[in-house]
Amino acid sequence: MKLDELVNKYHNTLNSNDMYIWQFILNHKDVCFKYTIDEFADHCNVSKATLFRFAKKLSLNGFSELKSRLKLEHDEKEEICCLDYLETVCECYHKLIDDMKKRDCNSIFQLMENANRIFIYGSGNAQKAVADEIKRIFLSIKKCFYVITGDDTTNSLVHVATENDLMIIVSLSGESPVVVNMARKLNMKNVPMISITRLKNNELALLSDENLYINTTSLNIDSVLNYETTTPYFILIEILFLKYQLYLSGV
Known part of the structure; x- marks a missing residue:
C-alpha cells in the first residue's frame, strides 16, 4: 500500500x-x-x-x-517518467521522419542550386553543431556551405550577401533578437532564406522563403534542469541530404 x-x-x-x-x-x-x-x-x-x-x-x-x-x-x-519520455521522444522522431519523407523539397533544392554562395548560421551551441554537420555532409557531394559564427562575422555577412546568395538560419525558437534582426536585414536585401526552427509560428519563419520544422521534446530530468532534444535537427538534415541526392539524380 x-x-x-x-x-x-x-x-x-x-x-x-x-x-x-x-x-x-x-x-x-x-x-x-x-x-x-x-x-x-x-x-x-x-x-x-x-x-x-x-x-x-x-x-x-x-x-x-x-x-x-x-x-x-x-x-x-x-x-514511469523515463518510460513516458522514451515514448514521447520516439514518437517525435517517427513523426519527423514521416513528415520529411512526404515533404516536397524541390523548391528548397532549387534555391540551393541557383545560389552563388550558401551561408549557414546557427543561433546556439546545438544549432551551430547542426550548421557544421550540414557543411560536413554536403561537402561529400562537393556542395559548399559557409558557416557563419560570431557577431562581427554576422554583421559582415549582412553587408556582403546578395540576392544571388542563399542564407540558411538554424534556430530553436526563431524569435531571438539577433536572429530576427539579421533576418530582417537580409530580407530587405532580397537575400533568399531558409529557416530551420521548432514547429510553431515564429518571426524567422515568416521572414524566410522556405521553412523546415522540427518537433523537440523538453525533458524535466531532475526537477530543476530541462533538457531539450536536439536529435531531430540531425534527422532532418540527413533526410534532406538524401532527398537532395535523389533530386540531383532526377528521381
Missing part, C-alpha cells in the same frame, strides 16, 4: 503534527527520502520521537521503513 493510501487509511489516528509531517513529505518528495532521521527532523522542525510515532501510526516499523517507502515510490515515479 502506498503512503498516501496509508495516510487515508489511518487518517483518524493522525494529529496536527502528523499532518504537518505528511504535508512536508508531499512538498519535498524528491529529496526527503535522502535525509537521515536527524536531517528530516531538523528540516521538518519536529522531534525524532514525533517522526517515529508518525511512522508507527501508518503501521510501519519506524523511520527506516518510512524512508524506504519514500525512496521506492520516488524510484517508481522516475521509472
Whole structure:
C-alpha cells in the first residue's frame, strides 16, 4: 500500500503534527527520502520521537521503513517518467521522419542550386553543431556551405550577401533578437532564406522563403534542469541530404 493510501487509511489516528509531517513529505518528495532521521527532523522542525510515532501510526516499523517507502515510490515515479519520455521522444522522431519523407523539397533544392554562395548560421551551441554537420555532409557531394559564427562575422555577412546568395538560419525558437534582426536585414536585401526552427509560428519563419520544422521534446530530468532534444535537427538534415541526392539524380 502506498503512503498516501496509508495516510487515508489511518487518517483518524493522525494529529496536527502528523499532518504537518505528511504535508512536508508531499512538498519535498524528491529529496526527503535522502535525509537521515536527524536531517528530516531538523528540516521538518519536529522531534525524532514525533517522526517515529508518525511512522508507527501508518503501521510501519519506524523511520527506516518510512524512508524506504519514500525512496521506492520516488524510484517508481522516475521509472514511469523515463518510460513516458522514451515514448514521447520516439514518437517525435517517427513523426519527423514521416513528415520529411512526404515533404516536397524541390523548391528548397532549387534555391540551393541557383545560389552563388550558401551561408549557414546557427543561433546556439546545438544549432551551430547542426550548421557544421550540414557543411560536413554536403561537402561529400562537393556542395559548399559557409558557416557563419560570431557577431562581427554576422554583421559582415549582412553587408556582403546578395540576392544571388542563399542564407540558411538554424534556430530553436526563431524569435531571438539577433536572429530576427539579421533576418530582417537580409530580407530587405532580397537575400533568399531558409529557416530551420521548432514547429510553431515564429518571426524567422515568416521572414524566410522556405521553412523546415522540427518537433523537440523538453525533458524535466531532475526537477530543476530541462533538457531539450536536439536529435531531430540531425534527422532532418540527413533526410534532406538524401532527398537532395535523389533530386540531383532526377528521381
